[in-house]
Amino acid sequence: MENVDYIIVGDGYAALFFAHHLIREGKSFKLFSESRKGASQVSAGIINPVVLKKFTTFWKAQEKIDYLKIVLSEIESYTSKNYLIEQPIHRIFHDENEKNLWLKKSASEELMNFLNTEFSQFEDVRNPFGTGSVSQSARLDVSSFFTDMFDYLDSKKYLVKEKFDYSQINITENTYKEFEFKNILFCEGMGVTENPFFNDIPVIPNKGHHIKVRLQNDLKNNVTIKKKHFLFPLNNNLYFYGGTYDRDQLHSKIDDSAVEQLVSGLAEIYPFDFEVKDISFGFRPTVKDRRPIVGRHESHRDFYVFNGLGARGILNGCFFSKYLYDFIENDVALPEEISLGRFLL
Structure with missing residues (x-):
């Protein structure tokens, strides 16, 4: 029987960013991946602090972007590549009213660091009213990120390339097949609907x-x-x-x-x-309230879930993986906004 600190079930942004924290802190773990391309692996990789339909921002946008840059720099230390593509988003305006709304919103405290007031016009796309660029926007090189992370996990024997079988968990002994674990974390996206421990979370x-x-x-x-x-x-x-x-x-x-x-x-x-x-x-x-679901199972105290990242999988997966790690390892309470407990009240 091999003893590990963690078993991670899943292979999207939630799983990989949490795995990074375990690597950084020297924890032992096994990550189970079916090698299927889920929503994370076919995502655009857009990193964007602005909701471009209404020109608003969202909860902790600046903190999430700042922390992502730190984490990507840490990951670069063992993959030898930084996956941040500094390619700004240019929003095509539908009409003059949108351009004026952009200018108005850019003067607000919450958006002044994101909405650039120097407009651009491009020759090779239709943009008769010009475009506005989003400061601090970028992209993740999604394909390289997943390829390199899985290669690294595989080389260090962290990766188990097989479908996870819930029936093989011994919940009294904290074992799964040949592994004995301290904690088990489920980061399965919509695959959670097949999980007997967390299939009732409202994703x-x-x-x-x-x-x-x-x-x-x-x-x-x-x-x-x-x-x-x-x-x-x-x-x-x-x-x-x-x-x-x-x-x-x-x-x-x-x-x-x-x-x-x-x-x-x-x-x-x-x-x-x-x-x-x-x-x-x-x-x-x-999730209906547009917040991730992070927390501990009511009955099985070493079982955890990290899900509901939505369309901002990169920012949410990176930022809230640290909250989850501190919750498990340092007994730091989770913010009520993301806690699984908000659905158990």
Whole structure:
């Protein structure tokens, strides 16, 4: 029997950012991954402190961005790569009213560090009213981040490449197959619906599609364009465009209506021909109050959950993994806003 401090079940942002804390603190662990591409691994990787529909921000936006940069620098120490792509978001204005609203909001204390008041105009996309850029916005190199993190975990024998079998847990002995654990953490996204210990947490699936396209003419500016969806360059002369939000069409196949929505949205801003080369989708685990769900099982005191990261998986996964670590290891109370306990009252 091998003794470990933690078993982590899951392989998205929640699992990997928590694993980073264990690596940093010298804890022993095993991370169980089915090697399936969930919502995190097909995500756009957008790091954005502004809600671009209404030009508002969100809870702890600045703190989350600041902490993400620290954590990515720490991860770079063992993967030898920083995954932050300093590529700002440029929001295309629909009309002059939106531009004026942007200026008005940029004067507010909560948005003055995020809304740049120097507007831009681009030649190769339709933007008759110009664009506003979001300061401190960026992207994560999603593909490299997951590839490198899994390679590192595998090289250090932290990674177990198999589907986790709940029936193999001995809840009285804290064992799973050949492992004896102090704590077990479930970071499964929508897979939590099959988890007998946490399948009642109120996560709501939100299906998101994106497409990879080849443009007739490459964009000259190295930025992320946003109107209805995000458009940015990838490798191999391809571009990412997405993603959609759908709480109704939850079957596990591509929705033609979502693809049509993306194609028409891209055609609205890109005046030349393009070819769809790939279509992907995933199910984001969202929560009604737009806060993650973090906490300890009522009956099994060494069982924990970290879920409900929603569309801000990178920022939420990175920031709140530290809260969870301090809760488990240092008995620091979780903020009520994210605590599993808020649903048990």
